[in-house]
Amino acid sequence: MATFAIIGAGFSGTLLALHLLRRTPTRVRVVLIERQNRFAQGPAYATGNPSHLLNVPAGRMSAFHDRPEDFFEWLARQPDAPADFGPGSFAPRRQFGAYIRQLLHEELKRPGAAGRLELVRGDVAAIEAEPHGPLSLCVGTERRIEADLAVLAIGNFPPEPPTIADHAFFDTPLYRPDPWAGDALGGLDPDAAVLLIGTGLTMVDTVTSLEDAGHRGAIHALSRRGLTPRCHAAAARPPLRPGAAIPDHLTDCVKMLRAEARRAVREGSTWQAALDELRPFGRDLWQNLSVEDRSRFLRHLRPWWDVHRHRLAPEVSRRIDAAGARGQLTVHAGRIDSILAGDDGATVTYRPRGTGEQKTLRVARVVNCAGPACDFDRIPHPLVRRLLSDGMVRPDPHRLGLDVTPSGALKDRRGAISRQLFAVGPVTRGAFWEMTAVPDIRRQCELLAAQLAMLV
Numbered sequence: 087m088a089t090f091a092i093i094g095a096g097f098s099g100t101l102l103a104l105h106l107l108r109r110t111p112t113r114v115r116v117v118l119i120e121r122q123n124r125f126a127q128g129p130a131y132a133t134g135n136p137s138h139l140l141n142v143p144a145g146r147m148s149a150f151h152d153r154p155e156d157f158f159e160w161l162a163r164q165p166d167a168p169a170d171f172g173p174g175s176f177a178p179r180r181q182f183g184a185y186i187r188q189l190l191h192e193e194l195k196r197p198g199a200a201g202r203l204e205l206v207r208g209d210v211a212a213i214e215a216e217p218h219g220p221l222s223l224c225v226g227t228e229r230r231i232e233a234d235l236a237v238l239a240i241g242n243f244p245p246e247p248p249t250i251a252d253h254a255f256f257d258t259p260l261y262r263p264d265p266w267a268g269d270a271l272g273g274l275d276p277d278a279a280v281l282l283i284g285t286g287l288t289m290v291d292t293v294t295s296l297e298d299a300g301h302r303g304a305i306h307a308l309s310r311r312g313l314t315p316r317c318h319a320a321a322a323r324p325p326l327r328p329g330a331a332i333p334d335h336l337t338d339c340v341k342m343l344r345a346e347a348r349r350a351v352r353e354g355s356t357w358q359a360a361l362d363e364l365r366p367f368g369r370d371l372w373q374n375l376s377v378e379d380r381s382r383f384l385r386h387l388r389p390w391w392d393v394h395r396h397r398l399a400p401e402v403s404r405r406i407d408a409a410g411a412r413g414q415l416t417v418h419a420g421r422i423d424s425i426l427a428g429d430d431g432a433t434v435t436y437r438p439r440g441t442g443e444q445k446t447l448r449v450a451r452v453v454n455c456a457g458p459a460c461d462f463d464r465i466p467h468p469l470v471r472r473l474l475s476d477g478m479v480r481p482d483p484h485r486l487g488l489d490v491t492p493s494g495a496l497k498d499r500r501g502a503i504s505r506q507l508f509a510v511g512p513v514t515r516g517a518f519w520e521m522t523a524v525p526d527i528r529r530q531c532e533l534l535a536a537q538l539a540m541l542v
């Protein structure tokens with residue numbers, strides 16, 4: 087019997103397990119290991135708040151590339167399904183979590199999979215490798231699991247703190263480093279002012295959570311550029327005629343994208359449609375750019391790309407606009423100089439973008455909503471630290487994740503390709519750039535399962 091271990095049971099790890107069970111012979115056993123109590127959710131889909139909506143329409147959130155309506159049809163079968171819900175609607179994220187959990191439970195009962203899938207609750211702290219032998223996974227302090235190969239599906243990490251000279255503030259209870267942790271907003275005076283570091287999707291989640299909790303105080307959101315996510319186009323659009331070829335230089339790509347957006351609008355469609363048309367080519371586009379162009383993109387264009395590419399459901403966008411219009415939410419563009427804790431809260435000093443001046447905010451809490459950390463040299467995750475110090479993996483050149491081959495095999499410190507260690511999901515962003523949303527990850531899981539099936 088061969089054992090394939092998957093470390094992490096968020097969306098990526100769970101879906102990979104499902105595909106592996108269908109693609110590999112019955113002599114392959116799949117062990118899915120998760121350190122949290124919850125399988126098949128991860129931080130994205132573990133939220134209990136029904137206001138936290140998916141940012142991809144239900145019709146595009148199927149777990150299976152070849153059955154695009156699967157999630158939508160599952161939703162329609164739920165007893166509380168709203169009558170007017172369509173494939174273009176945006177479901178609560180927790181429902182997507184329930185859908186993935188159900189797929190996992192059904193798989194556990196499926197005759198062909200019974201006995202071949204083991205769910206293990208535990209934290210993998212290290213992976214030991216002997217030449218020509220199986221891997222040994224240290225799970226917690228007591229258990230070891232031997233596996234012929236292992237896949238890292240360890241997902242997203244809490245954001246990094248901003249770079250300020252005095253870090254003492256980060257050790258105070260006024261600071262919440264993890265916006266997805268249950269206590270991020272707990273115990274907050276509803277009339278107190280709050281600072282959210284970051285103005286992207288996590289900020290949006292946090293504003294809706296504050297509103298739902300009846301928060302009345304001022305909400306400040308601050309990022310270097312103060313850019314906020316754009317909204318999905320509300321109306322259905324006509325299909326676009328095929329676009330121009332995608333150039334291999336960044337400047338030409340930007341020009342092409344602008345021209346395509348203008349053309350889409352001229353043809354009665356939307357700029358959103360022009361961007362979506364590029365989606366299937368995202369990986370090719372990234373890999374076709376030179377290393378210098380990728381670095382330029384990350385330095386100068388990434389925030390613009392993020393807010394246009396990862397958009398809000400219209401109903402969420404309306405809530406954010408309304409919070410701004412009534413003066414509760416203020417978005418600032420600037421750089422934080424210092425945050426100091428006092429008896430009556432935190433004093434945040436920042437420099438508004440493009441000005442030499444300094445401004446001050448007084449808030450009762452600072453929540454870091456800056457988006458997942460991805461520089462593996464700085465992530466304090468014990469397994470990552472251990473794999474790096476053992477030289478079994480290395481960060482990718484752009485510091486977006488770990489260095490992997492196009493088929494997902496991890497590279498060691500010297501660049502040698504592992505035949506036993508693989509990765510899937512956001513940790514592979516360096517090779518693919520867009521490996522965040524479900525439509526990209528599900529394709530990657532299918533391809534990796536097919537690749538691993540060839541190894542037995």
Ligand SMILES: Cc1cc2nc3c(=O)[nH]c(=O)nc-3n(C[C@H](O)[C@H](O)[C@H](O)COP(=O)(O)OP(=O)(O)OC[C@H]3O[C@@H](n4cnc5c(N)ncnc54)[C@H](O)[C@@H]3O)c2cc1C
Pocket residue numbers: 093094095096097098099100119120121122127128129130131139140141142179208209210211239240241242243469510511512522523524525527
């Ligand atoms: C808040 C949020 C909202 C999002 N909304 C959307 C959306 O609406 N639509 C969309 O398409 N995409 C969305 N995304 C993108 C999302 O990242 C992916 O869809 C997907 O959830 C990533 O899954 P993953 O399994 O790779 O990572 P994760 O979901 O982070 O799961 C990784 C799992 O690995 C476990 N783990 C980590 N280390 C270990 C270890 N050493 N041992 C054992 N277990 C370990 C963790 O506990 C975790 O459960 C969202 C992301 C976030 C963070």
